[in-house]
Amino acid sequence: MNRIARRILLVLIGLVLAAAAYGQTPCPTVSNGISILNVTIANPPMPINLAFYDISTGYLMISYANRTAQMLIGVPLALFTTRPPPVPWVELENYPSAVMQERSSCPLLTETGAPLWVQ
Numbered sequence: 157m158n159r160i161a162r163r164i165l166l167v168l169i170g171l172v173l174a175a176a177a178y179g180q181t182p183c184p185t186v187s188n189g190i191s192i193l194n195v196t197i198a199n200p201p202m203p204i205n206l207a208f209y210d211i212s213t214g215y216l217m218i219s220y221a222n223r224t225a226q227m228l229i230g231v232p233l234a235l236f237t238t239r240p241p242p243v244p245w246v247e248l249e250n251y252p253s254a255v256m257q258e259r260s261s262c263p264l265l266t267e268t269g270a271p272l273w274v275q
Contacts, residue, residue: 193233196242201249209236215271216248217261225261227254229273 191211197204203221209231210217216228228251235243254263254271263271 193236195236197245197248198242199245201245209233215254216251219261223259225256227256227263227271227273228252229254229271 193209193211195207195209195216197207197218200218200220204218205221206217206219208217209215211233214230214232216231218226218228220226228248231248231251235247252273254273256263263273266272
């Protein structure tokens with residue numbers, strides 16, 4: 157196989173892999189960015205890069221320093237608005253957690269588009 161054919165083959169393989177990865181990570185349940193509240197969490201199980209609360213859905217998205225993510229479901233807004241930050245992790249750890257896609261900050265979704273979660 158000559159050089160040009162090899163390069164074309166590599167580009168095509170890359171495009172197929174990129175399309176497959178893109179297709180596995182839709183995030184339709186993640187906020188539209190309008191109703192976001194950045195939050196601070198005290199004593200998390202591991203260091204946090206970013207945590208935000210989606211006011212419209214009640215989801216708490218947490219991005220950890222080890223490049224994993226977690227989505228807590230059904231967290232009440234009052235937990236973040238009725239006291240000064242930070243919110244202690246012990247008040248959050250019992251909320252259901254969405255099953256996250258591998259190497260993604262997006263949850264697995266049910267047929268209705270809602271996050272698949274475990275208690």
